Structure formats: C-alpha cells, structure tokens
Amino acid sequence: MKIDYHLHADYSADSSNTMRGLARSAIDAGYGSIAFTEHFDFGQFDLCEFGLPAYLPYWREFDALRRETGDAIELLFGVEAGEYHRHWRAADAIFAFHPPEIIVASIHMSPDGFNYSMPLTRPITPDDIRVYYQENLDLAEFGRFDVLGHLGIWKRYLRSVPDESFAAPLIDEVLRTLVRRETVLEVNYSSLRKPLNDILPQPAHLARFRELGGRLITIGSDAHAPEQFDDHYDRCLDILRSLGFSEIFRKRGSDWEAIQI
Numbered sequence: 159m160k161i162d163y164h165l166h167a168d169y170s171a172d173s174s175n176t177m178r179g180l181a182r183s184a185i186d187a188g189y190g191s192i193a194f195t196e197h198f199d200f201g202q203f204d205l206c207e208f209g210l211p212a213y214l215p216y217w218r219e220f221d222a223l224r225r226e227t228g229d230a231i232e233l234l235f236g237v238e239a240g241e242y243h244r245h246w247r248a249a250d251a252i253f254a255f256h257p258p259e260i261i262v263a264s265i266h267m268s269p270d271g272f273n274y275s276m277p278l279t280r281p282i283t284p285d286d287i288r289v290y291y292q293e294n295l296d297l298a299e300f301g302r303f304d305v306l307g308h309l310g311i312w313k314r315y316l317r318s319v320p321d322e323s324f325a326a327p328l329i330d331e332v333l334r335t336l337v338r339r340e341t342v343l344e345v346n347y348s349s350l351r352k353p354l355n356d357i358l359p360q361p362a363h364l365a366r367f368r369e370l371g372g373r374l375i376t377i378g379s380d381a382h383a384p385e386q387f388d389d390h391y392d393r394c395l396d397i398l399r400s401l402g403f404s405e406i407f408r409k410r411g412s413d414w415e416a417i418q419i
C-alpha cells in the first residue's frame with residue numbers, strides 16, 4: 159500500500175492543490191491512505207492565513223470529501239503545525255473544534271525569525287544550525303504530536319551542504335528522543351525535487367536513527383502542486399530499502415501499523 163502523510167491543498171497559502179484533486183490523484187496512483195496537513199504556522203505570518211476562520215471550512219470540506227470518496231481511499235484530517243511547542247496553547251484552542259487526526263510538527267523558523275524552510279536569505283552559520291536542531295529537540299521533547307516533519311529542512315535549497323558534524327550530538331539527542339517517545343520520524347522527499355536532491359532526514363541521519371533503535375518512519379511528498387504528488391515516491395523507497403528499512407508506518411486510530419516496502 160502507498161501512503162502520503164504530508165500534503166498541502168488550498169487552505170495552505172503556498173499550495174495550488176485542491177483536496178479533491180489530491181484524493182483523485184492518490185486513488186488513480188493506487189494509494190491506500192493519505193493525510194492532508196495544511197499549514198498551521200502562528201509564527202510565520204506570511205504563510206499563516208490559517209487560524210480559526212479557515213479551520214472550520216477546512217474540516218467541513220474534508221468531511222464532505224471523505225463521504226464522497228468512501229472506501230476508495232482512507233483520508234486523514236491533519237495539520238502541519240509549525241513551531242508547535244511554542245504555539246500549542248493557541249493551536250490547541252482552535253484544534254478543540256475538531257481535533258486533527260494527525261499532527262505533523264515541524265520547525266520552519268528560528269525564534270528570531272530566520273526562515274529555514276525557504277531559499278536561505280543569507281549564508282547559514284553554525285549558530286543557525288545549532289539553533290535549528292535545538293528547536294527540533296525542544297519540539298521532540300514537547301512531544302504532543304504524531305510525526306516530526308522534514309528534519310534538516312534548511313538543506314533543501316543547497317547544492318552542497320556545509321559540514322554539520324559539530325551538531326551530531328544534538329542530532330543524536332533529537333533522534334533518541336523520538337525513539338524514547340515512540341514519535342514517528344517523517345521521511346520527506348520534497349528535497350528530491352529541490353537542489354539538495356536527497357531525502358530528509360539525509361540517509362546518514364536515518365541510518366543513525368535505525369542504529370539507535372528507531373523503526374517508526376512514514377513518508378511525505380510535501381506536495382504543494384499537482385505535479386509534485388507521487389513524483390519521487392519510488393526513489394524515496396529505494397533509498398529507504400538501501401538503508402535497511404523494510405517497513406513504513408500508517409496511522410490507524412491512535413496506533414501505527416507497519417506496511418512492508
């Protein structure tokens with residue numbers, strides 16, 4: 159079964175997908191389960207546009223689509239919560255109207271506003287990198303979410319990655335925390351369509367996750383446009399197999415179920 163647990167439709171300001179279009183593409187490509195994970199970024203106002211006014215329409219449109227698609231595919235109602243550990247009080251007040259079925263939590267911005275998820279506006283420094291992984295560690299320790307999104311996003315638009323070995327102990331702590339809390343690590347392949355041309359986390363970090371006992375991984379295209387859906391799925395799985403992974407995981411209720419790859 160194919161799955162995709164990171165998809166943006168038109169409640170995300172930077173996406174040209176529709177939920178119906180994504181569901182149709184997924185059914186046609188033989189997917190069994192997908193999650194819509196619209197941006198929920200309180201700290202990033204250029205992408206926000208997704209507080210309470212949009213949340214209820216998002217739920218209603220999702221619910222209608224789920225009735226329409228029936229047994230053809232499993233659809234999950236989700237969010238991608240940016241800097242969730244910093245904004246959880248405001249976010250949860252909105253989520254209370256209809257709790258997300260899956261929360262992907264990610265770091266997009268540093269506390270002082272440096273954006274790691276877009277083409278970098280200046281050369282990245284060792285301090286920026288340290289802050290990025292520390293934010294991921296704080297988020298992982300906060301832990302009240304399902305999936306840690308796109309670990310290493312700052313590398314996505316770089317053709318060559320600066321040495322980050324000085325951050326290895328911190329990255330280890332992030333990975334250990336995920337293993338200990340049984341939080342799922344996302345394998346995000348948007349970076350296969352970007353200059354980095356590799357998956358995130360990069361293979362060395364995924365191998366380290368396995369070494370530390372990590373097994374729970376899932377997959378996200380992070381598609382923001384129709385042609386991005388499913389574009390590098392097979393290549394992503396090939397990389398995972400080459401690292402020794404034989405399973406990815408889908409969410410069933412509050413549990414995670416293995417799918418052989």
Ligand SMILES: [Zn+2]
Nearest residue numbers: 238264275307
């Ligand atoms: Zn993101």
Ligand SMILES: [Zn+2]
Nearest residue numbers: 164166238380
């Ligand atoms: Zn995303």
